[in-house]
Every structure is written in C-alpha cells, then in structure tokens.
Amino acid sequence: MRTEPKGTASGPVAGFLENPIVGMAPWIIFSLLVGPGRFELAVGLALLAAVALIVVSRLVNRGTSWKLLELADVVFFASMAVVGLLASDGTRSWLETYAGEVSNIALAVIAFGSMAVRMPFTLQYAREQVDPSLWHTRGFLRTNYMITGAWGVAFLVAAAAGAYGDLVLHNPNNIWTGWIIQILAIVAALKFTVWYPDVARARAAREAAGEEPGPTNWAGLLLPLAGLLVPIGIAVLIFDNMWWLGVALIVAGSLLTKRLSSES
Incomplete structure (x- = not known):
C-alpha cells in the first residue's frame, strides 16, 4: 500500500x-x-x-x-x-x-x-x-x-x-x-537503483516464507552494462587510435549481451 x-x-x-x-x-x-x-x-x-x-x-x-x-x-x-x-x-x-x-x-x-x-x-x-x-x-x-x-x-x-x-x-x-x-x-548506479529493490523484495519474500535465499540474478544488473560495450567500441573506433580495442569491445559486448540475455 x-x-x-x-x-x-x-x-x-x-x-x-x-x-x-x-x-x-x-x-x-x-x-x-x-x-x-x-x-x-x-x-x-x-x-x-x-x-x-x-x-x-x-x-x-x-x-x-x-x-x-x-x-x-x-x-x-x-x-x-x-x-x-x-x-x-x-x-x-x-x-x-x-x-x-x-x-x-x-x-x-x-x-x-x-x-x-x-x-x-x-x-x-x-x-x-x-x-x-x-x-x-x-x-x-x-x-x-x-x-x-x-x-x-x-x-x-x-x-x-x-x-x-x-x-x-x-x-x-x-x-x-x-x-x-x-x-x-x-x-x-542508475541500473543498480532500479535493480536492487527487486532483489531485496525477492529476498524478503523468501525469508518471510521460511525459504533459503536463492541465487542473485546478476544478469539483470549486468545486461545493460554489457550492451553499452558496443557503442563504446564504436566510439573508440571513431575517436581513438586503438582500433583493435574498439573491435574487441564490440565483439565482447555482443557476446556478453547474448549470454546474459539467455540468463535473465
């Protein structure tokens, strides 16, 4: 209420x-x-x-x-x-x-x-x-x-x-x-502000029901951050001289996003 x-x-x-x-x-x-x-x-x-x-x-x-x-x-x-x-x-x-x-x-x-x-x-x-x-x-x-x-x-x-x-x-x-x-x-910090209250409520509900705490769903927190690696990689390709790092960030962001999406 x-x-x-x-x-x-x-x-x-x-x-x-x-x-x-x-x-x-x-x-x-x-x-x-x-x-x-x-x-x-x-x-x-x-x-x-x-x-x-x-x-x-x-x-x-x-x-x-x-x-x-x-x-x-x-x-x-x-x-x-x-x-x-x-x-x-x-x-x-x-x-x-x-x-x-x-x-x-x-x-x-x-x-x-x-x-x-x-x-x-x-x-x-x-x-x-x-x-x-x-x-x-x-x-x-x-x-x-x-x-x-x-x-x-x-x-x-x-x-x-x-x-x-x-x-x-x-x-x-x-x-x-x-x-x-x-x-x-x-x-x-923005994502944590949105993510953590749901985690806390789920934990409190399990405690109230006398159940053991379940595993924390970290994918919900990390997924948006992984998604940012792709635009960051593109920015590095455009504005920085380390093209290899830009490519690595784009690949890592794509793979992590796919992996975390399957877990969320």
Whole structure:
C-alpha cells in the first residue's frame, strides 16, 4: 500500500519527480558538460535544472517534503555560478579544469555523509512512495543504504577518472577519463537503483516464507552494462587510435549481451 501526503499528486509524472535519480540530474548534467570553455554553460544548465525540478515538483506534488539533495543542488550550483561571475581569469580557468571533480566529490560527500548520520539521501524520496509501516524495517533501510552507497561510489569513480585525465594525462577531454568511465559509473548506479529493490523484495519474500535465499540474478544488473560495450567500441573506433580495442569491445559486448540475455 502506498500512502501519499495530503495534496500530493499521483501518476507517472509525480512518481518520476519523487525519484532520487531526478534529484541527481543537475549533478550529472554538470559533471558531463563541464570542461575548458564550458564552465558557464555547465553551471547555468545545472542551476536551471535544479530550480526547474524544485518548482515543477512543488506544482505537481503539492505538500511534498523538502529533500536534502534538491537543496544541495541549488546551494552548490548557485554558489558555483557566483564564484564563476566574480572569479579572476586564473580561478575561472581552474574551475573549468577541475569543477567536474569538485562536483563529483561534493556529491560523494553528500551520499556518504547522509549515510553517516543515518539518513541516506534516497530515504527521503523512498518514504513518500511506501506505507509508513515500512519506514523502519531492516529491508527498507538496507535498500536505501545500498543505493545511496552505490551513488557515492559512482561519483568517486567519476571524480578519480576526471582527476587522472586532468592531472596525469593533462587532457580533460580524454575519451576514457572524461567520458566513457564517468558515463559507465553513472549508468551502473542508475541500473543498480532500479535493480536492487527487486532483489531485496525477492529476498524478503523468501525469508518471510521460511525459504533459503536463492541465487542473485546478476544478469539483470549486468545486461545493460554489457550492451553499452558496443557503442563504446564504436566510439573508440571513431575517436581513438586503438582500433583493435574498439573491435574487441564490440565483439565482447555482443557476446556478453547474448549470454546474459539467455540468463535473465
């Protein structure tokens, strides 16, 4: 049974806006767009997205609670916009190079910090989609800790990849560190957010029935990631000099997708 606050709308749009993935959209936009010559564009679009999501959410879901993540969205990107406007050319150049890593680290801190204070940021969204009787159950809390942790890890990976491209390769637009690894990390977290609750519910149902835990269906998580290997391989063929790696990724992606499809 789902309970809804008084005045809160229901339906696909309302449910979409109450998804924590939506709250992370400004960060994803910023981390993927920012780079030399693109700081103003990235921070402007991220701030616009953050404000628009709050306004639309309040119009559609009247009475919904304020979320830590959406407040952090506005504060962080408004601050970045002000700094960008007032900063010297040298500071702006530094931001264009490293702001992506700063934003990824900031979101990782929010994720792990919210877990440390026993309020994983996905919990505020999840509570508005389930009956209050489930709010303090072990399975419900564990699911939110796992999903929040997955996002924290994803943004740490993205930050590390970006830092390696900037500090070691001295190439913020490197196809691997600037794009492929970061996109894969985000897609993996997105898929985990969708996949893990079903796994947790299946496990809880078996425990309630007094049955032994069954094997985890990892194919459901890995299949979309395997499918990404094909377009990644094509991108490597086009934009990188390692044609053999591009071919290998396309072949591996095709074979893994076929294998995992048969297991899912």
